[in-house]
Amino acid sequence: MSTSYLIKNAAVLGGEPTDLLIRDGVIVSVGVGLEASGVEVVDATGLVALPGLVDLHTHLREPGREDAETVETGTRAAALGGFTAVHAMANTDPVADTAGVVEQVWRLGREAGHCDVFPVGAVTVGLAGERLAELGAMADSAARVRVFSDDGKCVSDPIVMRRALEYVKAFDGVVAQHAQEPRLTEDAQMNEGELSGRLGLRGWPAVAEEAIIARDCLLAAHVGSRLHVCHVSTAGSVEIVRWAKEKGWDVTAEVCPHHLILTDELAATYDPIYKVNPPLRSAADVEALRAGLADGTIDIVATDHAPHPHEDKDCEWQAAAFGMLGLETALSIVQETMVDPGLLDWAGVAERMSAAPARIGRVTSHGRPLAEGEPANVVLYDPSVRRTVVASEMASLSRNTPYAGMELPGRVVATFLRGKPTVIDGKLATPHENTRFAPVPAGTPA
Numbered sequence: 001m002s003t004s005y006l007i008k009n010a011a012v013l014g015g016e017p018t019d020l021l022i023r024d025g026v027i028v029s030v031g032v033g034l035e036a037s038g039v040e041v042v043d044a045t046g047l048v049a050l051p052g053l054v055d056l057h058t059h060l061r062e063p064g065r066e067d068a069e070t071v072e073t074g075t076r077a078a079a080l081g082g083f084t085a086v087h088a089m090a091n092t093d094p095v096a097d098t099a100g101v102v103e104q105v106w107r108l109g110r111e112a113g114h115c116d117v118f119p120v121g122a123v124t125v126g127l128a129g130e131r132l133a134e135l136g137a138m139a140d141s142a143a144r145v146r147v148f149s150d151d152g153k154c155v156s157d158p159i160v161m162r163r164a165l166e167y168v169k170a171f172d173g174v175v176a177q178h179a180q181e182p183r184l185t186e187d188a189q190m191n192e193g194e195l196s197g198r199l200g201l202r203g204w205p206a207v208a209e210e211a212i213i214a215r216d217c218l219l220a221a222h223v224g225s226r227l228h229v230c231h232v233s234t235a236g237s238v239e240i241v242r243w244a245k246e247k248g249w250d251v252t253a254e255v256c257p258h259h260l261i262l263t264d265e266l267a268a269t270y271d272p273i274y275k276v277n278p279p280l281r282s283a284a285d286v287e288a289l290r291a292g293l294a295d296g297t298i299d300i301v302a303t304d305h306a307p308h309p310h311e312d313k314d315c316e317w318q319a320a321a322f323g324m325l326g327l328e329t330a331l332s333i334v335q336e337t338m339v340d341p342g343l344l345d346w347a348g349v350a351e352r353m354s355a356a357p358a359r360i361g362r363v364t365s366h367g368r369p370l371a372e373g374e375p376a377n378v379v380l381y382d383p384s385v386r387r388t389v390v391a392s393e394m395a396s397l398s399r400n401t402p403y404a405g406m407e408l409p410g411r412v413v414a415t416f417l418r419g420k421p422t423v424i425d426g427k428l429a430t431p432h433e434n435t436r437f438a439p440v441p442a443g444t445p446a
């Protein structure tokens with residue numbers, strides 16, 4: 001059985017047609033007109049080749065909420081979205097605040113085999129914001145945790161945040177903050193503005209995010225540590241991160257696809273599909289986020305894939321859970337909002353969705369260039385097709401996509417994890433097996 005693939009005529013990072021020869025999980029040569037025997041030939045004419053995407057912010061829900069998602073189903077969704085690695089957030093039940101839980105999640109990822117799973121460790125015990133979790137033990141575990149986050153909750157106590165930033169320096173870790181000042185956002189339901197007043201929904205003001213980001217940048221600088229800001233959603237946050245970077249501080253930030261395309265106007269539908277934390281913001285915020293991502297102020301796109309079962313979403317707005325799916329649509333949203341308008345080229349996408357998230361998470365085996373000797377983590381993407389999103393066709397166990405019925409550009413045709421296809425012809429490949437590759441001709445509608 002073949003473990004070798006010759007990818008022909010792929011636009012590597014959107015460049016000229018190039019061939020990639022993959023053997024035993026490694027890219028062994030890159031060039032024009034490559035020939036090889038005993039390989040499966042993949043016609044990638046018209047397809048863009050990118051390094052396998054890396055998500056720094058995914059909720060896989062296992063253990064504890066296997067009715068919403070499991071490591072198996074969430075990593076299927078990831079592979080179909082072009083991801084070869086995801087960081088699994090710690091707000092599970094039990095919380096991933098011990099070496100035991102992070103090792104369990106890491107092992108489940110290996111067993112599923114659709115993409116690599118890097119568990120995020122909680123900053124505080126039970127996400128309670130009071131006592132530091134066993135950060136060192138999680139870092140030293142088989143899961144080798146480097147990203148720590150209480151995501152879903154803000155580490156709001158400045159002393160606890162300071163200690164966490166100091167502690168993670170010992171193993172080159174990073175604290176990923178969910179920036180939400182809790183007192184300013186009690187029972188908050190949507191972006192605070194004229195519309196929240198009109199709709200009678202409690203507002204979530206931009207200052208609640210920006211105040212924490214500013215404080216944390218100052219704290220990180222003060223102790224000489226590394227800060228990552230989750231799901232930046234306001235123009236003011238972009239300005240603060242830009243300021244911190246100008247100072248030379250080690251601060252990175254992410255934006256989610258939904259904050260690049262959707263606005264708070266959607267709350268007027270009272271459809272909780274649009275309820276997310278931080279909330280959808282104004283059109284001016286969306287514009288500032290796109291500009292910040294384009295100029296590198298915002299380092300990465302992270303999905304914040306947040307599956308919820310229908311009973312937590314099919315209810316009135318106030319009672320509904322925060323969060324939306326993201327893995328299977330992320331690359332299309334980035335094409336729509338950044339590439340097609342000319343704000344970012346494919347090399348820029350590779351940097352922000354693969355290389356930079358891998359660097360921030362200190363993952364050395366992903367986010368590598370598509371070059372000789374590198375691990376063969378590759379996604380082949382067709383930017384020329386358009387597709388209508390159908391929620392029931394998602395691999396995720398949950399259905400809470402805000403894009404159902406929307407027409408989006410692009411389609412992931414194939415994903416390779418260490419030289420093995422996890423996705424073939426836009427469909428899931430059987431993991432741990434060699435499967436025949438049958439690519440569709442470029443330009444075939446999805």
Ligand SMILES: NC(=O)N[C@@H](CC(=O)O)C(=O)O
Nearest residue numbers: 059151152276277306322323
């Ligand atoms: N983003 C969300 O709205 N929800 C996330 C938590 C989080 O990312 O803060 C979730 O776990 O459901």
Ligand SMILES: [Zn+2]
Nearest residue numbers: 151152178230
């Ligand atoms: Zn969050």
Ligand SMILES: [Zn+2]
Nearest residue numbers: 089151152304
């Ligand atoms: Zn999250």
